[in-house]
Amino acid sequence: MLLQADSTRESTAGTTDRVTGEELDAGDVDIVYFSSISGNTARFVEKLGRPAARIPLYAKDAPLVARHPYVLVVPTYGGGDLGPAVPRQVIRFLNDKRNRSLIRGVIGAGNTNFGEAFCLAGDIIAQKCGVPHLYRFEVFGTPDDVAAVHEGLEEFWKQQP
Amino acid sequence: MIDKLKLVSHVDAINWNKIEDEKDVEVWNRLTNNFWLPEKIPLSNDVQSWNQLTPVEQQLTMRVFTGLTLLDTIQGTVGAVSLIPDAITPHEEAVYTNIAFMESVHAKSYSSIFSTLASTKEIDEAFRWSTENVNLQKKASIVMDYYQGDDPLKRKVASVLLESFLFYSGFYLPMYFSSRARLTNTADLIRLIIRDEAVHGYYIGYKFQKGLEGATQERKDEIKDYTFNLMYELYENEVQYTQDLYDEVGLTEDVKKFLHYNANKALMNLGYEAMFPKSVTDVNPAILSALSPNADENHDFFSGSGSSYVIGKAVNTEDDDWDF
Numbered sequence: 089m090l091l092q093a094d095s096t097r098e099s100t101a102g103t104t105d106r107v108t109g110e111e112l113d114a115g116d117v118d119i120v121y122f123s124s125i126s127g128n129t130a131r132f133v134e135k136l137g138r139p140a141a142r143i144p145l146y147a148k149d150a151p152l153v154a155r156h157p158y159v160l161v162v163p164t165y166g167g168g169d170l171g172p173a174v175p176r177q178v179i180r181f182l183n184d185k186r187n188r189s190l191i192r193g194v195i196g197a198g199n200t201n202f203g204e205a206f207c208l209a210g211d212i213i214a215q216k217c218g219v220p221h222l223y224r225f226e227v228f229g230t231p232d233d234v235a236a237v238h239e240g241l242e243e244f245w246k247q248q249p
Numbered sequence: 250m251i252d253k254l255k256l257v258s259h260v261d262a263i264n265w266n267k268i269e270d271e272k273d274v275e276v277w278n279r280l281t282n283n284f285w286l287p288e289k290i291p292l293s294n295d296v297q298s299w300n301q302l303t304p305v306e307q308q309l310t311m312r313v314f315t316g317l318t319l320l321d322t323i324q325g326t327v328g329a330v331s332l333i334p335d336a337i338t339p340h341e342e343a344v345y346t347n348i349a350f351m352e353s354v355h356a357k358s359y360s361s362i363f364s365t366l367a368s369t370k371e372i373d374e375a376f377r378w379s380t381e382n383v384n385l386q387k388k389a390s391i392v393m394d395y396y397q398g399d400d401p402l403k404r405k406v407a408s409v410l411l412e413s414f415l416f417y418s419g420f421y422l423p424m425y426f427s428s429r430a431r432l433t434n435t436a437d438l439i440r441l442i443i444r445d446e447a448v449h450g451y452y453i454g455y456k457f458q459k460g461l462e463g464a465t466q467e468r469k470d471e472i473k474d475y476t477f478n479l480m481y482e483l484y485e486n487e488v489q490y491t492q493d494l495y496d497e498v499g500l501t502e503d504v505k506k507f508l509h510y511n512a513n514k515a516l517m518n519l520g521y522e523a524m525f526p527k528s529v530t531d532v533n534p535a536i537l538s539a540l541s542p543n544a545d546e547n548h549d550f551f552s553g554s555g556s557s558y559v560i561g562k563a564v565n566t567e568d569d570d571w572d573f
Contacts, residue, residue, distance in 0.1 A: 205444075241551075
């Protein structure tokens, strides 16, 4: 039961979860995302309707391994001045060199009312990995956000070498 | 108050080593880490700036803050407390007690601003205005009515609309002043309140969605109708309240955009799609920037017409943020 595919992936034809040893293969996706149990980021990714893989919530889960270049979608909630902004699950994912080598951009989620912490995890990852922070949206994104990111990603992937 | 206070009927010793909903712990930690008191903010540094405001601007500021004081008082003594008997986990109850207390801190912090900047006469006049302004009183009574109703989910809706929408006609002003380098210490304090309210709205909205999960479609439809009706009722009143406050300084239209923008986020906190389209939520970038320094920077790389990107300025990171 450790390797449950999330609904986004189940609905995507041709995307399969394969277990290699203790790892979870991300499959043929160009979005990797983290979402807490409140599920706001997952909901945004679902609305995008693109093949996507979710970073596992729990340490006991097999780690996700990306196979193709991807854009990471990551939320930041609360205050930025105390405690780490990047979710520990995302740190675990990016600590795998294979995953780090395939990241091409970040999309941040949050709420401008969090002040300096607004999309802070996205800023940190963009800086550390040397990739652009492509877009910021709030809560689970408005229909306008979904359209902008969907079109933006189409163009973005065309421009990638 | 004649109504008998509703209390939880049974209490077990709370065990923080046995967690049913990890969101309770996460939010408890977030809120306690974010704890602050108004005494830590050097408000007196704003005295000079205050004296440079026009009498109309000063009066507006006082009225805005008494309005916010009223909302925080309601949320501290009634709103957050009314959610406790509906809690599903003991840890959720504990989070509401934290929320209630912080609302009382918020309410008190406006008095700190008043006593630093204004005379007793001005303070008394502003409080009198707040009891006499029809639209402010109506906003308070609408929310109070729903808190006293008997539907736990409806109470959460009212609470989220208060936390994530009703405050923003007031929050606009200190952000506006801050964008013009006025009353900047007061703005620092207000930003702390805004941050707290954002976590409250997120958490109560999450609990609302959990509560709705297992409901029948009929019940879901009923709650959705109720939510949007309440939003419309509050919105109409909020527009009039905004006119009462801001017409004199010509900012009403700008404030309305800020209301739309935050109404969308309040609905999203409850799991509903945004209601106001992009064309009426284009908040002045200076206001967004006052809220969050990184809100308007590189907001949309995609629409940057292919120009090369600039990675954002350095951010402070914790050692354990990043350990490759």
